[in-house]
Amino acid sequence: MNRTVGDGSDIASVAALLGDASRAAMVTALMDGLRLPATELARIAGVSKSTASEHLARLVDSGLLDTERCGRHTYYRVADPLVGRALEALAVIAPQRRPNSLRSVRRHEELGRARLCYDHLAGHLGVAVTDALRQRGLLYERDAALEVDQAAWDAHVPLDVTCDAARKGRRPLARGCVDWTVRRHHLAGALGAKLAARMFDLGWIQRRREKERAIVVTDVGLHGMREVFDFDDSTLQALAPA
Structure with missing residues (x-):
């Protein structure tokens, strides 16, 4: 049974x-x-x-x-995106395997620095972007869930992404996804996907290797994130390609 x-x-x-x-x-x-x-x-x-x-x-x-x-x-x-959400959640509670080679150590560090979680940003990059949006009052937490202030978001229009442009079907505009790297929320949902796609279009991020989840922040991206998200030197240094 x-x-x-x-x-x-x-x-x-x-x-x-x-x-x-x-x-x-x-x-x-x-x-x-x-x-x-x-x-x-x-x-x-x-x-x-x-x-x-x-x-x-x-x-x-x-x-x-x-x-x-x-x-x-x-x-x-x-x-379905829910599959990715479930796996990311499992990664939070699963024991971390020790890397057993230099290559696996490097890959673990790359994924922790910046990666895609289905179609949105994860790792230290995803959490840093989410924190910046929260500090500007565009995102907020209620009952341990991440939500968007639509009026504040559309007043700032980060990276020219509006709530109306991101709205698609029944997918929520914003949703918190617990990041296994930092054990805090990064932004998922329609807005998270649009921001990631926009960063690719701007040349701020690119796949580190073909068919790999790990992404790298370009020099153009580091400059843009300083301007748009007000990242400090320590954050930028942590996100810079190794």
Whole structure:
């Protein structure tokens, strides 16, 4: 018999899926909205293509991943932003593995400095931007939840992003996502996604490597963030590429 919690959600079945290290690695690789083929996900998880196909079939059947056809190729993607939110939350409470090589140490530091959490900024960069918006009164916390003051936001229009421009479907404008790096909120939701996309367009940030969650703040970005978000020297130094 399956045991359920609260409203009847079968948490155990999802936990069992993500409890496998290979499947967790595959889903994590897609957390920034990337679409990747099975061969690439097999490489990331360190398993054979046939084993990866079995894992991916289970993840698709469960609704965690979705597929997209492009010609003869099939690409996998996270089915819903809520999946990324759940994984980020799990990372907060999960024990941190010790990096076992110089490469893994470097990657851990890169992800902690600045990364994408599905489609919004995370790491020290995401928290620093969120803090700056909060200090200006554009964001505030109520009942431990992050919310937006829409009038204040549209009066300041950070990076020319308005609430109306960000509004899309039923997705909330602003939502706090607990960052596993800093253990504090970074900005998610429609506004968080629009700000990240705008920074890419401005050349303030770029992917550190192709098909990687880690991002790097460019020299143009460091200058722009000083002007727009009033980052001090210590914050800028912490965000500068290593």
